[in-house]
Amino acid sequence: MEFTQLPEKGLLYNKVLSIMKQYGINDANWKKGKTFSLVYHRDDEHTKFLQKAFDLYFDENGLNPMAFKSLKQFEYEVVKMTAQMLHAGNDACGTMTSGGTESCLLAVKTYRDMARELRPQIKKPELIVPESIHVAFEKAAEYFDVKIIHAPLDKDFKVNVTAVEKLINRNTILIVGSAPCYPYGVIDPIDSLSTIAIRKKLPLHVDACLGGFLLPFVEKLGYEIPPFDFRVEGVTSMSADVHKYGFSAKGASVIVYRNMQYLRHQFFIYEDWRGGVFASPALLGTRPGGTIAAAWAAMVSQGEEGYLHNAKTIMETTKKIQKGIKSIKGMEILGTPHMSVFAYRSIDPDVNTFAIGDILEKKGWHVDRLQRPDALHAMITPVHAKVVQQFINDVKNAFEHVKKNPHLAYEGSAAMYGMISHIPMRKMIRNNILKMMEGMYGPTGQIPDLSMEEDTKEDIAMKAGKFYLKLRDKFRR
Ligand SMILES: Cc1ncc(COP(=O)(O)O)c(C=O)c1O
Structure with a gap:
């Protein structure tokens, strides 16, 4: 069934819902732990609770905080709790956004506008990012006309700090690091970046979209985590996604600034609009009340204890899967990931990594492919706890199958990914x-x-x- 025009008469709700289920039958099977990105599911009970929280504010609109003071209060508390979690201090402030991309876009917009005000001599602003930075910053650079300069990585996949320093010039408006980066799950040397940022009087944004709601708890569990948050003096802002390891409904991230001196440049105000004086704190106009409410509900319902519990499950599952992959002679994990996100690949010249990906795909796993170097990607969540051995076995079998059938590198999507990356x-x-x-x-x-x-x-x-x-x-x- 396909609708390419409105049905003449509306269908009954039940009928609509049953058609909708049909549309989803070939979707990636995240419920069975078959996806390694895109879905962050804690458990069914938590999801049902989030749906109720969402529902309570389904119709409300965060666009006007005067009309919906509830949403403003939820947002304020979400930002405060996030800031406290990231050790941001009493002057910290920020806003919720629709997701990691919006938070990253806003970081670039904010510092561009701050430079416009404080350093008007800069005509062609530049931002320096590690080569492993999330693509949202490429988008930000393109959208906001800021030149993006990529600093190379060291062998351990962390940004080379000396290179960052060398790339700074009089047009530089911002340095960015990740905690951790999407491709390898590695945290950049934030303290060294901070030293440079302070010396050069530049802002430093830490993209903790992935780690913001996990690293604080991984650290508390006793894992060794390098300094990555506002405890590092030069960090001026951070992005952290509630809809990832915060286990909230999709559409929720937070951008936190050390103080209002930075955040004020994020705001948009237009006083002459015929529709009335307009002011908005972030990119969107209408801001769905449900996502704001559900983010608050996710944080308050899980609390420290819940997030620690999640972190424990996630890290133990990650370690088991990594151990399984490392036990395959001819495969490796790239670098030393700090949390539950990592890249793995074949180092056997006869075994093509993307061909392994194809076989996993045939077994129902949805795996993301990385390039430069070619690798497969994993992001571990609680649902993976029940598929550890099944996944390791499938990777092992896939590796052996490709070893016996090297031509698979030139077939299926392996050929496509190989071609695209090289x-x-x-x-x-x-x-x-x-x-x-x-x-x-x-x-x-x-x-x-x-x-x-x-x-x-x-x-x-x-x-x-x-x-x-x-x-x-x-x-x-
Ligand atoms: C480090 C990092 N930053 C930003 C983003 C963008 O987040 P979103 O997909 O919510 O827009 C991601 C997404 O995975 C990420 O891993």
């Missing part, structure tokens, strides 16, 4: 992805098949060949 012509990749998106969001709404069509493969290979010939001719001349 082909030097990034513009061509971009164009192909653009084409795919035009298909997906165009009039026919096609979902692409990621296993590579023969003609696409040939097309790319041909273009790659032509490119090399051109390059060769150029250098001959």
Whole structure:
């Protein structure tokens, strides 16, 4: 069934709900612990509770805090509790946002606007990020016209601090580090970045979208966690997602600043609008009351004890899975991840990592692929506690199967991912992805098949060949 125009008469609610269930039958099976990103599920009881909390404020709109003082109070308390968790001190302030991306976008906008006010001589602002930074900062740079400068990583996948310092110039408006970064789950050396930031009088944002609601508790459990939060003097702001390890409903993140001196640059005010004087604290106009209320409910219902309990389960599960992967001769975990997010890959030259990914996919696992270097990605949540051995066995079997069938590297989506990650012509990749998106969001709404069509493969290979010939001719001349 497909609706491409409104049904003449509305369908009965029950009918609608049953059709909706049908739409989801081929979705990734997160309930059985088969996904390693996208869904953060604590347990069914908690989800039902969140739905009720959401429901209580389903219709309310955080756009106008004067009309819905409840939402303003929830938001204030969510920000305060987050700030306290991250040791931000009494002057800390901030706002809730719709998610990690919005928090990261806002960090860049805030410091750009702060530089516009305090350092008006800067015409082309620049921000310095580790190469492992979340892509939301690339988006922010593009949206807000700030030049993004990538600092290389050391062998341990942490940003090279000396390189960061060398990249600072008179246009630099911001340094960013991650706690931890998405690809490898590694925390950047925040204290060293802080030393530089203080010396150069620059703000330092720590992207703790992933770690903000987990690291404080992992640390309390006794795991060794390097300094990453406001206890580090030079940290001026942090982003932390309630809808990830805070186990709230989707659409909830927090950006916390050390004090109002920074946050004030995040606000948008337009006093001459015909619709009335307008002021908003973050990117959105309408702000769904349900997500704000559910975030508050998630935090208050779990408390320190609940979050510690989650952290214990998550870390123990992570360690077991990592141990299982490391026990496969020919596989490794990249770097030394600090929490439950990590990358793993084959180091056997005959075993293609993406081909392992394809086999896992066939077994129903939904695994994300990384590039530079090629690797598979895992983000562990409580649902994975019950699939530890099954997952390790499947990775082991997949590894052995690819070892016996190395040609699998050139088939299925392994070919596609391999090509995408290694082909030097990034513009061509971009164009192909653009084409795919035009298909997906165009009039026919096609979902692409990621296993590579023969003609696409040939097309790319041909273009790659032509490119090399051109390059060769150029250098001959
Ligand atoms: C470190 C980090 N920052 C930012 C984000 C963006 O968060 P969201 O997907 O909620 O927009 C993510 C998402 O995984 C992340 O891992």
